[in-house]
Amino acid sequence: MKARSHHEDELHLTEQLGATGLRLTPQRQQVYDVLLHKRDHPTAEEVFMRAKKAMPEISHATVYNCLDALVKSGLARQVTLDRGATRYCPNMHEHGHFHCDVCATVFDVDLPQQAMKLPKGFKADHFDIAIHGVCADCAKKK
Amino acid sequence: MKARSHHEDELHLTEQLGATGLRLTPQRQQVYDVLLHKRDHPTAEEVFMRAKKAMPEISHATVYNCLDALVKSGLARQVTLDRGATRYCPNMHEHGHFHCDVCATVFDVDLPQQAMKLPKGFKADHFDIAIHGVCADCAKKK
DNA sequence: TCAAGATTTAGAATAATTCTAAAGTGTGGT
DNA sequence: ACCACACTTTAGAATTATTCTAAATCTTGA
Structure with missing residues (x-):
């Protein structure tokens, strides 16, 4: 960086x-x-x-x-x-988003870099990966 | 099935x-x-x-x-x-969605099954993977 | 059979986004 | 410097997407 x-x-x-x-x-x-x-x-x-x-x-x-x-x-x-x-x-680094269902915060998370296998002839431009769950803080408080 | x-x-x-x-x-x-x-x-x-x-x-x-x-x-x-x-x-099988930017069709695509590494303490409930690009038909017509 | 809780309904209300027409700006060509 | 043209911005209206509300209806268990 x-x-x-x-x-x-x-x-x-x-x-x-x-x-x-x-x-x-x-x-x-x-x-x-x-x-x-x-x-x-x-x-x-x-x-x-x-x-x-x-x-x-x-x-x-x-x-x-x-x-x-x-x-x-x-x-x-x-x-x-x-x-x-x-x-x-504004983070253009390849990453996904983790959404905490409890506090609603959105976290950037790194992705295990790997090619997604698409059907023949399909051209991917970009991916959006959203993960829903509970963040560390909220999981602890519970 | x-x-x-x-x-x-x-x-x-x-x-x-x-x-x-x-x-x-x-x-x-x-x-x-x-x-x-x-x-x-x-x-x-x-x-x-x-x-x-x-x-x-x-x-x-x-x-x-x-x-x-x-x-x-x-x-x-x-x-x-x-x-x-x-x-x-209604497809509850683990899959992602490919959106064609040309014809706007949404396709179900299989995902290479693999665990996403999350920061410590985070609990994932489910993922949503969206891929944007051009589908085979539209790529051909172009 | 009755009460409580769940569900549906029409329509109003709110939220999110896009559109419109007019005014403003910047740039290249002369 | 002056102009034309393409790009932008602006306020506010319009549209689209979703949620809310209050009253009516349905189910279910006691």
């Missing part, structure tokens, strides 16, 4: 977005900063509220737009668990 | 629901029949529309209730892919 300066971050963002034909805007920067700042898999609504603190004029639709832009450019991932709002995660 | 008579099916349903403290009702039977009849991973809305054909008075809320009852009793699974409506699947 290499540290990146703020300036380098910006270059990285510009580059990744650019490769998808998108621009780096202050709003996209802000939304990305929110994701990086607290990596607790916030919903779009939560991202919206956090982003508003630094950028009060930002709108709901823009947050969705920015999140989509980040996802399309490979800077963030969507995390969908059950019914309910989609969450967002 | 063993064939089951209609009567046996009913016993099976009653038993599975019963183990969760739930009753077998005509509505739950109907919703389950819908799932079994066409295993194309319908949304709750689609299940509602199909169930209405055989049982015109059934309501929206009941379909959600029935689906929840089936899921809780281990008779069906929820399938969540991206944002958008949750889908339902």
Whole structure:
């Protein structure tokens, strides 16, 4: 894990977005900063509220737009668990998500790297692995 | 895969629901029949529309209730892919879901059975594996 | 038969997401 | 510098998905 300066971050963002034909805007920067700042898999609504603190004029639709832009450019991932709002995660390292049914926290978990055998001709783009259960803390308290 | 008579099916349903403290009702039977009849991973809305054909008075809320009852009793699974409506699947065999980004079809795929290594103390209840990509038919047409 | 608890119903309410039309921004070409 | 064009943002309306509510109905056990 290499540290990146703020300036380098910006270059990285510009580059990744650019490769998808998108621009780096202050709003996209802000939304990305929110994701990086607290990596607790916030919903779009939560991202919206956090982003508003630094950028009060930002709108709901823009947050969705920015999140989509980040996802399309490979800077963030969507995390969908059950019914309910989609969450967002800036960790692009290959990993799965563990959802604690008790405290509802979402944890990143490493995956045993291994190829999934698909039917002939199917082309996989990416995987989403969600695990439901009880986290260590909640299992202990019980 | 063993064939089951209609009567046996009913016993099976009653038993599975019963183990969760739930009753077998005509509505739950109907919703389950819908799932079994066409295993194309319908949304709750689609299940509602199909169930209405055989049982015109059934309501929206009941379909959600029935689906929840089936899921809780281990008779069906929820399938969540991206944002958008949750889908339902009566295949309880361990498997993942392949979503074709082109034609939007959802396919059941077998999983290489293997234990996922979780952080210490975490207890997994079940997994959901979603794979996004392009199916064989769509890859060919391209 | 009665009471208690479970279930269904229609419709309202809420939550999540998308759409729309107008205004704003940035970039390359001249 | 000026313009045109494509990309973005914005507020708010609209749509979609899901949950809630209160009343009616059904089951089951005492």
